[in-house]
Amino acid sequence: MDVVPFRWLLGGGGGGGSGGRQPRCAPLVLVLVHSATAHAEHRRLIRDTWGSWGSAGRDVLVRFLVGLPATSEEQATLEEEAAAHGDLVQGNFVDAYRNMTYKHVMALKWFATRCPDATYVLKVDDDVLVNTPVLLDFVWRTLSPFGARRLLACSVLTGSLPKRSYRSKWRVSFKEYSRAMYPRYCAGWAVLYSPDVAMRLYREMQGEPFFWIDDVLVTGLLPERLGITHVSWASLFLKPADLQFVLAGEVRPSFMLALWENVGMDMDDQRVIWRRILDDEIANSSASYVATVSDKERLRQSSPTRVR
Numbered sequence: 001m002d003v004v005p006f007r008w009l010l011g012g013g014g015g016g017g018s019g020g021r022q023p024r025c026a027p028l029v030l031v032l033v034h035s036a037t038a039h040a041e042h043r044r045l046i047r048d049t050w051g052s053w054g055s056a057g058r059d060v061l062v063r064f065l066v067g068l069p070a071t072s073e074e075q076a077t078l079e080e081e082a083a084a085h086g087d088l089v090q091g092n093f094v095d096a097y098r099n100m101t102y103k104h105v106m107a108l109k110w111f112a113t114r115c116p117d118a119t120y121v122l123k124v125d126d127d128v129l130v131n132t133p134v135l136l137d138f139v140w141r142t143l144s145p146f147g148a149r150r151l152l153a154c155s156v157l158t159g160s161l162p163k164r165s166y167r168s169k170w171r172v173s174f175k176e177y178s179r180a181m182y183p184r185y186c187a188g189w190a191v192l193y194s195p196d197v198a199m200r201l202y203r204e205m206q207g208e209p210f211f212w213i214d215d216v217l218v219t220g221l222l223p224e225r226l227g228i229t230h231v232s233w234a235s236l237f238l239k240p241a242d243l244q245f246v247l248a249g250e251v252r253p254s255f256m257l258a259l260w261e262n263v264g265m266d267m268d269d270q271r272v273i274w275r276r277i278l279d280d281e282i283a284n285s286s287a288s289y290v291a292t293v294s295d296k297e298r299l300r301q302s303s304p305t306r307v308r
Contacts, residue, residue, distance in 0.1 A: 006106070010082045011063065011089035013114070027061035028054075028139060030118035032107040034188075035126040037069040037078060037095045042126040045267055047085065049274040053132035060132060061115070064088050065107050067095030097169075101214040104188075108202035108218075111195075119147045121193040128189055129238075129258040129270050133281050138236070138256060151194035152223060153231040154186030176211065184230055185220025190237075190257045197228055238263050246273055253277045 031051070035043055043064050051062040064087055069075055082088040089110055093102045104123070111121050120139060124130060139145060160182040163170040193201075204222050211217040223230065238246070238258035243265060245251035253276050260266065265273070 005092075006102075006109070007092045009068070009090040009092055010066075010079065011087070011110075024117060025061070025115035026117035027058060027115070027119070028145065029060050029120045029122050029135065030111060030115050031060055031062045031122045031124060031130070032110065033062060033064045033124055033126050034100070034103055034107070035064045035066055037066045037074060039126050040077070040081060041267065043081070043085075045270060046126065047087075049270060050130045050132045050277075054136060059136055061118070062087055063110065064126070065103050065110070066090050067093045067099060067103060069095060098212045101210060101212055101217055104214040104218050105202070105205050108198055108205070111198055112202045116195065116199070118195060119145065120151075121195065121198045123188070123191045123193070124257075125189045125259070127260040129260070129265070129273060130190075131253060131256050131258075131277055133277060134236075134254065134256045148194045149196050150228060151192065151231065152186070152197050152219065152228050153192040153233045154188075154190060154219065155234045155237070156184055156230045156232045157182075157187055158184050160185070170213070172213065177216075182216050183220045183224040185216050185223075186230065188215035188219065189259050191219060192233070197223075200226055200228075240264060243269070246276060249276055249279070253280055 033043075033046065046062065046064075051060070054060045066078065066088060067090065069078065078088060078090065082090075089106070091102065091106045093099050093106075095103075107123055111118060120143070122130075122135070143151070161180070162172040162177050162182065164173075165171060201218055201222050204226065205218070208217070208222070211221070219230075222228075233256075236256040238255040240263045242251055242255070243263045246253050246255075247269060253273060258265065258273075260270075
């Protein structure tokens, strides 16, 4: 893939901040959020909810990945957002559906060149709710806070066929992809990489021909070639049938991830569920390995305020 002309337009510095000597970027989980340029409200929601959990820059570090918008006015707005929050990463490619592979490679490049000491790398879309306390507990208890190797965890898709119809937005020509079936690959809305896998995929991309379906290329074709095995973590996702019970506080929010479209939730639902998650942490923080002292104090201070 032709990544040589690539340039950072925003957020090309390290994860430790801007100005002077950069602190070491070594979060437990580096979260790289694929975001559309116009989704300022999605990014604000993440900052206000799951992106704010934990010790800033140590437990979870969030970066939003965008390309070039259609107008200079939109670019100016993005620059203002970047100046205000310091968490936007922008590359010099048009932010378009068929450029998602460039965005995925940019995410891996930011990790490889700006934050290579992250213990884990989580790639998500901006319409995903991450239950950050459960994610960190999963990393501590099920995996290891010291890291893992050869980890590629996701919802694994098997037996998928290329769409050949001209009426499909997923249409792929035989010239673009000649095989009859895609290899096993990840549903790209939530993928957890160990650093060695993320680094190997980034390096392998350097000489790879462009293919516009990034999930197939980055999490399917390349792992197949490198002998990397997928691990399914679909059991950790919120089920559509449980949404109403979590919203009502009748079921504990023990899931790790939720894709809005899959479960039928919206922004307001995410705010309510995040409140449920915080309430659950108040009740169970004494048994948690990962809730920090500052997290627990903030929870206790906010406990009188409840959402429906």
